[in-house]
Amino acid sequence: MKTTKINKQIYLLEEDEYKEHCNCYLIIGSDKCLLIDVGIGFLNKKKILDLCNGKPLMKIVTHFHFDHYGGYHDFGKIFANKSNIEKNKDVGLKYLCKTDFKNDSFEKIKDNSFQIEASCFKQIGECINLGDVKLKVILTPGHDKTSISLFEPKEKILFSGDLIYDGKLYFDFLDSDIKEFIASIKKVLDLKPKMILGGHNKPIILTKDVYLCKQDL
Template identity: 30%
Template sequence: MTPDEWYHLSDAGHGVTRLTEPYVDPYYSANLYFVRGRDRDLLVDAGMGILPLKPVLPLTQGKPVLALATHVHVDHVGALHEFADRAGLAAETELYETMPDEATYAEEYREREAPVTRLPMPGWKITDYRLQPAPLTLPLQEGDRVDLGDRSFAVLELPGHSPCIALFDEANGVLFAGDAIYDDLLLDDMPCSDKVAYRATMRRLIEEVDAKVVFGGHGEPFDGARMREIARNYLENGSGV
């Protein structure tokens, strides 16, 4: 199978190309987002890295691209090492240098009964799957900005699911939320999770983030009203749905 066959690209509107890995176990099949900028392009999250990602992106020769991971989980960092410019949460800098199983949950993926629904290549074995280190060249924290020249994103720290960052384009109301919020059951029971912090994140999303469209780490995009509804549901019943 070629990378073009492995990844699915679609126009998500708002100047965003959405990429998915349809042959990955649905639990681990995350959304990746590519945004063209005037001065540089942006990739939000990097999937599983089972097949090369960079060849399928609509890159412009000579223009730099920043690959940003919203958090260090396996389904968001697999192909991060393919890019020269790599951003992520400053507090997780050491983890990107080694990609340890206990932080990325790669070992749990290797134990899945059906990690893929189609083999990416003849002879591929899940037991051989490993993440490659991808040291950050741009550690980010709350208050930083990611500037593409004609679009600028505020970096928001939205912990709870895990230590997570999100990107918010205030001018256009576009939020790349990673796994901080998406339209499904929100996971808050992992060793890296913090339910108290997650509740604070939900209150912040309701009160402070005027998103028009939310591109989450999983599932379909949704609008700001649905974001606030998911956040309120989490505060009321602890699930988000």
């Protein structure tokens, strides 16, 4: 697991074993910590708990695509938006390609995609309180039906999952909806984030010019 410090409280966690790995984020609050997305199954739980230094660890997944939640069996109870999970059933392991994995990592992927339903629950519009860091959960469907984003209002940081990241965005899966996708992008840009930490690739630092372009959406 590659660990990169984004700022004094946020770590980016990446799974080297999978070429298309998602970005997972660990936020260290004064009272609690939060893991945003649990990867495909290669996160180093011990190292994550060491970074938490004894504080309770909460977990949330941005959406039900396998590269973001496949590692859930290592982490117990996870917050997620399961309101539309039945519409996501066609998206999962079939999108994975063995050649995208290092060595024999592909064989270690566990296919129990939908058991997570039993251990998660909806938490939309509420705040996740980590003490000195508070995050609002925002419903942002479009990439898929279950997508959520998280917004930290003090530093204006948006954790956007696969709604926005620095790269080709996808809104043509079986569970995607282009109208919802555009509405969700407008919704999160209205928050005027200064930094977007997406589900893949590098962080995005936003300038005023971005908001001027919003009318073109």
